[in-house]
Amino acid sequence: MTAVADAHDVHVGASRPHGWKHLTAPGFVRAAWMMPLFALIGIGIVVFFRWLGHYDPIWKWETITVVAFLTLMPLGFLAGIGAFDYWAGYFIGRPTVADDHSSHGARSWRDYFRVNTDHKVIGVQYVVTTFFFFVIGGLMAMVMRAELARPGGHILGAQQFNDAVSSHAAFMIFLFIIPSFAGLANFVVPLMLGAPDMAFPRLNALSYWLLPIAGLMLIGGFFAPGGYGAGWTNYPTLSTSQPWGNVFFCMAVQWAGASSIMTALNFLVTIITMRAPGMTFWRMPLLVWANFTTSMLVVVATPFIAGSQFFVMFDRVLHTHFFDPNHGGYVLGYQHIFWFYSHPAVYIMMLPGFGIMSEVIAVMARKPVFGYRLMALSLLAILVLGFSVWAHHMFVAGMAPWLRVPMMVTSMIIAVPTGIKIFSWLATMWAGRIRLTTSFLFACGFITTFVLGGLSGIYLASVPIDIHASDTYFVVAHIHYVLFGGSVFTIFAGVYFWFPKMTGRMYDERLGRLHFWLTFIGFNATFFPMHILGLDGMPRRVYDYAPKFAGLNLFISIASFVLGASTLVFFYNMIKSWRSGPPAPANPWGGKTLEWLVSSPPPIFNFDTIPQVVGGPYEFGIPGARHAVLEPEQQLHVVAASETEHAE
């Protein structure tokens, strides 16, 4: 063991450049001059070709923005920080070192601010970055609720309100929920598999660095003419007739989408090829199963939203007519392409959370996950069914009428595998020995709110009820029950659950409980009344409403500020515990999966020896049974124990 580790240590950690070397060494200094350089090249290309073709005017902001500022400048940033250095060197024939780990691991806080190929560092980078965007998206929501506290426009103009609506959704979906799951999985999945890292560490680093680019682009869109007037759904012909700020949204989606696709490919290859010896598919923890199915969804579906936004951008910049009704374009076509991604996206935002729930509930109740195989199969069922329900977002859109009933039936059927998961978690808790940690509280909160979100989903899947409830606050309530009460609660559960593993510190359990109760109460008080508003006649995405809704809206606004304040408790707890919490043991919760068998935080290459997997991931209650062993001499003994007593 030591020989390998020592060899690694020699190469770990980048040497710090001196003097003029700063300008050419990968890092923010090099990015600072490469970004304007790349932007200038982009401006040059546009101006030259417009001049060559006698286009008037030669200087067109929208085209220049797309080419120079939203495409080439980000590439300059990536080149500057060194995301392409290894590949570029390989390409021009520089000698490559097979065992080069100079970009791997974190020795100081500085290593979190550079291109780092260690999946644990990238996981932390992801989670911290996405919580930054969570705050921005949350502030947008606070601003909206302040506007909606009473009827009549008073704080924001119509433009700023639409900006807040669109960017709240865009930040929360593309820059918080989806990538924060990718971040948690980045940290945990290779550990759970017994792998030293992801399959493609450099691709993994690149995937992360695309995210801040997408985020800054969404922020930049505020300052461009028109902002995001068309909602996160960006339906044409509204999006194609907006001022040119709209291209910021189109391009931000490309960067975030590319990040998702690359990460998903990385997960697929890692999960398929890098499982430790003995880790059959039926011995994988359900979190790994969840990320396996999610990654398949991402790889197949995400290109569709990328396409839809490219088409909108082409219609605007290149004067194509994909969605232009005056030139044979097909306006509804956009919605089909968009939802063919954006419905599976709901499961991209749910399945990793399901995985987290299975881990948290099994470990905290100290019982095997009830019906493990059916739990994994129901993930696959959701994966397949998830591609057959997209048009339920379009029941009133004017699509071919015959599509309504089949899409309703598939949408209803998807409740069955989802129900299996809920009942199996409940059965896992039943007769267990439940330790009510913060992560388990969030799991219980999740089950409560997600069941409510699932039930309101039945209303919306039924075409006749959806005709009434579509595009109202009922839908706003539903998606928040699913994506906040669902996804975000599981993200919180996951962060609390693996915080000791990620930071090597324990968090404050009392503050965690306070955070849970403030969030749970604030959440329900904010979003439950929205069901009533919607059915009673309040449409979504409006800054003004009928006076009869004033009372409920004021109540919702006050509750939303409680909900907003609850995250302050969370951030205080996280920051304080990270700096000065008590040191965490390797296995604070008594988990059986592989990440709990190594120190907290794990060693720089995860495992000193390749672990041997000898049983299922949740072998609670069987004396001597283990999921995996690290020490070779123990192996024989434990294999015998687990195979004689393994049930099911």
Added chain:
Amino acid sequence: VTRRSVLQLIVIGLVAGAIATAVAVLLPWLPPVASKEGQRIDDVYWLVTIISIVVFAVVMAVLLTALINFRVPLDDDQDGPPIHGHTKLEIVWTAIPAVLVTIVSIVSAIVLADNGKASGVGRPLHVRVWAQEYAWTFQYPEYKNVSLPNLVIPVGRSVELTMRSRDVIHSFWVPQFRQKQDLLPDQDTKLIITPTKTGEFPVICTELCGLGHSVMRTSAIVKGQAAFAAYMTQAMTPKKLSGLAVFTQNGCGGCHVLSAAKSTGTTGPDLDYLAAYAKKAGKPLTGFIEESIVNPEAYIEPGCPKGVMPPNFGQTIAKPQLDALVSFLAQNGTKAEPHKGCG
């Protein structure tokens, strides 16, 4: 599982079910229904509500009973029993939800089919609906194509709406009718409504259509058969062209303040001060007003958003109506002192 925890399960389930039932019955969820289609939709709504209450009660019962009975201190380190599954139980909780959603699907499909057919007295009344940023127009082919800014319909008779947008996607919704349908710029969409009550109900745009989306409202007025006939006869008699009518019909008030029309929209410039803007633009008042309607980008008052006003009023408003509108605005937008244009 002890007998005590089964008893707890039942008690908690009943309490949770009772609370959910109270919430479902006592709170004012749906506005009073005013169409046949809406009555059928409400039936499906109550079916789903009953199923939801039962499912919610069962889940809460199991969750809370488990939390009460099986909780141990945080430092406990004993395992629970190694139960890996129970095939019969798993079949049950796969089959029951499958049966429930099948029932809901069948009922929904039947109601959907019924709601697609005109079920009122006599022939259905055809109305052509036009939407544009940010106004509604209702055109009556059976009544000399007269156009109204409100949907006026007779009680008891089915109305067949054929709808089209003139620019972006809009959506037509009357909560009391429970009926909603998007309007597209490139194809017609249809909706059937059979009103059962007279009265005035809001027509709401529910698809984000731009800066004036929040104010894109009008009303649906349901009249008795005789009152409807009388109203339409009167609507068909030629009237003197009124600038105020053109102003209201085209939804100008959605975005503009104009005291003479009692409108309060604040997205676009305050039209009481048209004289001031014309002076700033250095143009004669009537010429300035006409240009601003037909080609809104020609002059943008500082502080007002660009690219918001629909650019196609030159095509959608006929020349006589446009002239009437311009002279109406010139007569009423006379305030000349400098003024903050928008907001």
